[in-house]
Amino acid sequence: MKGNPFVRYAAALIAGVLLYVQLPDCLIIPLAALLVGGGLLIWGFARNTGKVVKSIHAAPGIGGLLILLALGWATTYQRTAINQPDNIAHLTDTLRAYEGVVATQPEERAKTFRVELNIRRGKWRSRDADEWQPLSGRVIVYLDKAGSPVPHYGEVWLVAGPPRPIDPPLNPGEFDYKRYLSYRNIYHQQYLRTFGRTVLAIDPPSRITNLATIVNRWADSVFTHQVGTRAEYGLVNAMILGVRDDLDTELYRAYSAAGAVHILSVSGLHVGILFTVMTLLLGLLPKRPRGEIMIAVLKLTILWFYALITGFSPPVLRSAAMFSILIIATASGRQQQLANTLGASAFFILCFDPYALFSAGFQLSYLAVVGIGMWQSALYQSVTFRYKWANWLWKLTAVALVAQLITFPLGVFYFHQFPTYFLLANPIVIGMSELLLPLAMATLAFSWIPYVNDGLGWLLQKTAWLLNYAVTQTGQLPGAAWDGLWLSQAAMMLTYAVIFCGAALLLTRNRTYLWATCTSAILLAGVTIWSDYQQAHQQRLAVHFLPHRTAVSLTNGYHSLLITDLDSNDTRSFDFYLKNTFGQWGVSDLAITNANRNVESADSLQPTSVHHQTRDYALWVWQGKTLLLVNKLNGPNPWRLPAVVDYLIIRRNALREWNQLNGRVVARHIIFDDSNKTPLTDKLLAEAKVSGITCFSVRQMGAYVAELE
Structure with a gap:
């Protein structure tokens, strides 16, 4: 640590960032740190004033670190958009319309374009119709693709209607999308039809970013022409440009199962591969006076050109900054240490974007580099081979081993899976990437030369095909991935x-x-062991939040039955809303039954049975509790239940007036799932509050979870 000052500086800055995130309203601690730190610095300088030999004291160093802690707190405060008084999060009136500019390159989804708008001004319903007021904030807009041209960076939009706040996670263990977006200063979203917005002008907020988007689109057109085939084009687009719109779902799953999904997102790994290849190729050039400076300039040019064609992707910017510091230190002849270089890059990145600290990519990238720097060399040197190709393969394997070892706990914590064959897949992926990345850059550089561009495009397409083939075959091996893992x-x-x-x-x-x-x-x-004990003895009934659907689970130990009307092909909704819940509960045996079909029993959860089921309702008896799912109350069949049920779940707008329950059913707990229309549920909840009826809505309150004895 003594020779790595930036490690200490970065640690102090990180402490300030964490202090703000945990205690955003506690101004006294950073102020005290600033005052004490300043006092220690002044005291240290005063003690050495006039001395020929300066004595070394710890106090000034501690003072400097305290000042950096206060700086971390202040920087995070300043970079938090919600602290601006005109931010959209502080609105009390309803927006009638607002004006915003497209601030990032739009993403194409299956049915929509995903666009991020920087708001400039807005109109309120309660004020004069022509009065515009300053307004700030960032909104995610999902624009319906039907009849809509592809949006472009810098378009100024007039948007009708107000955006809505992003929902917090409504199911146990669900990915906290609201917190994730808040770290990017995004608190609202909106779904728009084509007629819901008007393009007023083109006014890019940043010329550099505008140039990056233009270069990104040009590179996309080159790859479209040179690569051609969809699977290989999708891979090249994802690896080089950071655009995964053209990736096939099955291909993405194969990369995920093989433990190579990280290669599909532009990241520090790509910059590291590019840096390694550049160092190898440029090292073959003859040595000349001032050659180090020329090579450094060439490396920096290629490195930042790659950052440019990715559209200045944040992970690439972070890694480009780190390698730029490394290149400059080498060219200037300064002694460099990996820890200090990493500390310096992290320090400057967090000064610019303190919330990068909470990015999984940031954490995994720095952990991987730290692990490789500490342990890869010792592991590689522990075994030697006679042949160069074997040593090269062992070197890649050692890198994969160390990187996987140090990142797998964090990877399981975030992504809940572990690739079984990473030792087989990663050396292949890294080796092929060392060919594909330079080929892609060469294809762009020589795209204007006839025949040469065709030859490079052919090589690029074949390399991408070979990489896809190798990963697909690995991902199809039995037990390719341990899924559903959970780490607290x-x-x-x-x-x-x-x-x-x-x-x-x-x-x-x-x-x-x-x-x-x-x-x-x-x-x-x-x-x-304690977690396993709790999971083995759990008995739980839950009504989950699933948009416009029913999802009720009955969990006993490691087994669970899910009663749902979710389409079996809609794996995306299940993975986003429900998968993490069952992973957190340790469910290893999940049975799914259709809520709209007549099912007599569920063997995996005995004693569980459908006591009676019709088109109007289904009565389940489980663990001595009665569960009634109601589909219709106003039909021609005036059914009624003679006994009190424990849980009454209202589905598909079955209840429209509270008096419809009179004489039909009495329940201890009444729950509305999200298959009901939101305005109707809100009306019934308001009436229930006035009448003193206790009920629960998963849309408003999140999943209903009942722990059974």
């Missing part, structure tokens, strides 16, 4: 404690690390 935050931290202490024990043979490793392993085992 405590378990993840203890896993990292075992990894780091174990690695330190192997490298130093220090007995202290042995005790630390054993203690961490015992604590991890205790946390895991």
